[in-house]
Amino acid sequence: MARRVLACTACHGAEGRAVGSAFVPRIAGKPAGYLYRQMLNFRDGQRRHEGMARLLAPLSNEYLREIAAHFAALDLPWPTPQPGPATPALLAQGEQLVRQGDVARRVPACTACHGAALTGVAPAVPGLLGLPHDYITAQLGAWRAGTRRALAPDCMHDVAARLSPEASAAVAAWLTRQPMPADHRAVAALPAPMPLRCGAAPEAR
Template identity: 40%
Template sequence: MLRILALLALLAPLVAGATDAATSAAKIVKQGNGKGAAPCMACHGVDGGGMEATGYPRLAGLDAAYLQRQLDDFANGTRANSVMQPNASALSEDERAALAKYYSAMPLPARFAKPATAPDAKGERLATRGDWSRELPGCVQCHAPGGVGVGASFPPLAGQPAAYIEAQLRAWQQGTRHNDPLALMQHVAKQLTPQEIQAVAGWFAAQPLPATGSTP
């Protein structure tokens, strides 16, 4: 009995710390941190689903390690963005980690379970098969069938606003974003025409996602 009580005493600070981190993340999402970081929901929505009209990405259900790396890269200047850099820089390392876990655990909004719209033939072809005459692999070879994402290095594309996907492809293409594994995305993006970028982005944005749970 004494051993159990001693173990519980050791675990209590860890449990309390996890609870405090979750509470802190929820507060930052709704109110900011009072140190320069704005409320996350102002751009990424109350449900973490992003904003299609403005191209702000979905965060709900994304891999925690991927989210934390992006926040860290914004904070240290590895990834450039005029909105995210000052906000991420105003967050402590613990706050960035807490936010990554918070959004990773957030269920996908039901609206992402919508049926896929009529696919764009060019976008579908490039997304699923690529064009090997240009050494261009299909996007799903890294981002998984349907674009649901794989782990910390290959985020989901399905359910992201088309404008966001387009903006990232242009950033890879122009070299203003370069935090990809082995420069894979820079190679891929440089092979695409503006019309192809638009077609691929539109195809992935139209793909449905499960209504509940986290991104696989």
């Protein structure tokens, strides 16, 4: 399989480590269900990327599951975080949103869906640590604008639409300053149901 996914690692880095572009995420070690769903989204138009769509167009669902399982099984070291610029006030705002959310804006804490350690929840909820600052802000912007979509109910669109650009920047700034825990694998389950219905991760409820 490692030889068959060379088209993936050409952009996502050797073994899917992604240590080059700030806009190309690491795929090694991500939950298999999440990776599979994102490939479906690229292939079928929920996520827009011409290169990914063209690459995945001829591939069957079963083959996409094999690719997802391959990268999900890779347990590799994580690089040192590369944070963007931030003030103490911005970081405090980011931590507040990540750990507690914003009740007034009906924004749940990131930890309520992505796990207390923010390493994700198997099989379909990704971790939020170890991602480049620019990638996080770009994805939140895409969710907010509707250029990145998921199965209805699209919980991340709802969350991102309630966040101001400053709040999104605060979340990204705080997340990119957090070290990866020693146990960086996605947890098996959340301690409580997710606060929002999420079509891309019904198992987490």
